[in-house]
Amino acid sequence: xxxxxxxxxxxxxxxxxxxxxxxxxxxxxxxxxxxxxxxxxxxxxxxxxxxxxxxxxxxxxxxxxxxxxxxxxxxxxxxxxxxxxxxxxxxxxxxxxxxxxxxxxxxxxxxxxxxxxxxxxxxxxxxxxxxxxxxxxxxxxxxxxxxxxxxxxxxxxxxxxxxxxxxxxxxxxxxxxxxxxxxxxxxxxxxxxxxxxxxxxxxxxxxxxxxxxxxxxxxxxxxxxxxxxxxxxxxxxxxxxxxxxxxxxxxxxxxxxxxxxxxxxxxxxxxxxxxxxxxxxxxxxxxxxxxxxxxxxxxxxxxxxxxxxxxxxxxxxxxxxxxxxxxxxxxxxxxxxxxxx
Numbered sequence: 001x002x003x004x005x006x007x008x009x010x011x012x013x014x015x016x017x018x019x020x021x022x023x024x025x026x027x028x029x030x031x032x033x034x035x036x037x038x039x040x041x042x043x044x045x046x047x048x049x050x051x052x053x054x055x056x057x058x059x060x061x062x063x064x065x066x067x068x069x070x071x072x073x074x075x076x077x078x079x080x081x082x083x084x085x086x087x088x089x090x091x092x093x094x095x096x097x098x099x100x101x102x103x104x105x106x107x108x109x110x111x112x113x114x115x116x117x118x119x120x121x122x123x124x125x126x127x128x129x130x131x132x133x134x135x136x137x138x139x140x141x142x143x144x145x146x147x148x149x150x151x152x153x154x155x156x157x158x159x160x161x162x163x164x165x166x167x168x169x170x171x172x173x174x175x176x177x178x179x180x181x182x183x184x185x186x187x188x189x190x191x192x193x194x195x196x197x198x199x200x201x202x203x204x205x206x207x208x209x210x211x212x213x214x215x216x217x218x219x220x221x222x223x224x225x226x227x228x229x230x231x232x233x234x235x236x237x238x239x240x241x242x243x244x245x246x247x248x249x250x251x252x253x254x255x256x257x258x259x260x261x262x263x264x265x266x267x268x269x270x271x272x273x274x275x276x277x278x279x280x281x282x283x284x285x286x287x288x289x290x291x292x293x294x295x296x297x298x299x300x301x302x303x304x305x306x307x308x309x310x311x312x313x314x315x316x317x318x319x320x321x322x323x324x325x326x327x328x329x330x331x332x333x334x335x336x337x338x339x340x341x
Contacts, residue, residue, distance in 0.1 A: 010034070020073060021058035022121055024238030025312040029053070029071040036075050036096065038184050042154055044072065052151070053341065054182050056095065056123030059240055060130060061339045062319075064312035074125055076184065079105060087195040090144065092187045095125025099132070107216050112196035113142040113188070115220040116205075119227045121234060121241060125183040128159075129173040130337075131166045135223055136199040140166040142188045148181040157181070168274075169245050169337055230300045238306030239297065243319060244277040244334040257330065277334055278302035280326050294318045316340060 015032035018024060031050060035041045045052075051069035055061070075096040083090035089111055093102055099122050103114045116137035126132075127139045128146050145160045159181075165172040173181060191197060198214045200206055208222035232239055249257075254273040257264055261283070267274040281287070281301035288298040293310035295318070297303040304315055323334050 017063055020055055021061060021063055022234035022240055023062055024306050025063050027063040028066040030068050031070040034073040034075050045151060045154055056125050057121060059121035060126055061341055062312050062315055063341050064316050088189055088191055090187060090189050092185055093124045094185045095123060095183050097124045099124055099127060106190055107220050110193050111190035112216040113190040115216040116199055116223055118220040118223040124186060128164055128183060128186055129171055130169055131171050135205060136201045142190060144187040144189055146186040147184050149184060150181055231303060232297055232305060239303050240338045242302045242337055243304045244302060245337045246274050246277045247332045248272050248274050280330055281322060284325055291318055
């Protein structure tokens, strides 16, 4: 039977969220609790009558104001192999695992599929929500399903691949079911040695690997090296990595842009064209632009940073300024990749 007194002991009141968001902005949550077991999560939800927010690594959210509710910090741990063949392994990972640590675990065990997603900040539970991706690989490429708790009913439900509607930095959890479920674990399928499908399409990866035979390990090492050279460490400079999605436009619109900006980079698919948002911002000479402690990183135009004491509102104001300028010049509206709270 649920013992409310056991749970109330670990609640924190008027809690500063500064240490649980990688932007390092300061705001207060009326209540806060850290959860390490699914059963505890259900019990907390059962007893709660406040609005809630779910956080993991805090790497994809910008807090802009205090929250008059309960912040639940998901910290459940565990990695287990649930099925294995000579070619593949099916792994279940709990939501509170650090994503990059899990990637390294997979590589150290000889498994492939996640190497291009090395050093992406955050926890495992956020991966399906965002359909995280980098260097030609997305979570969708290895995703099987995720386990969830429906907040209103407290029922546990599993979503399979097709039900999640995974798309570019998108999923059902960001749209029609936003705020309705808490992901407690995910199930992925990874390859074994001799059966890896390695992606080295990016020239930066190729140049680092050189003449070596591609492996999950050296691809991961290359990605880590690239990311460290481009992206600021959130432990030193507050940031959430890429702040905006890369816009996707029609081929006809791209043709008009190309006539004005001959050097504009692009990734063309069958029906549309993806434009690097970083190039759009950098081409406006905004890299390194700063207003107080809110700024655009000097090395990567897609990364907004907190140089010390910027508030969430100040960073959001800067983001909106960038959106306005890009829209005015190119006719393209940038969409934030991070959640704005």
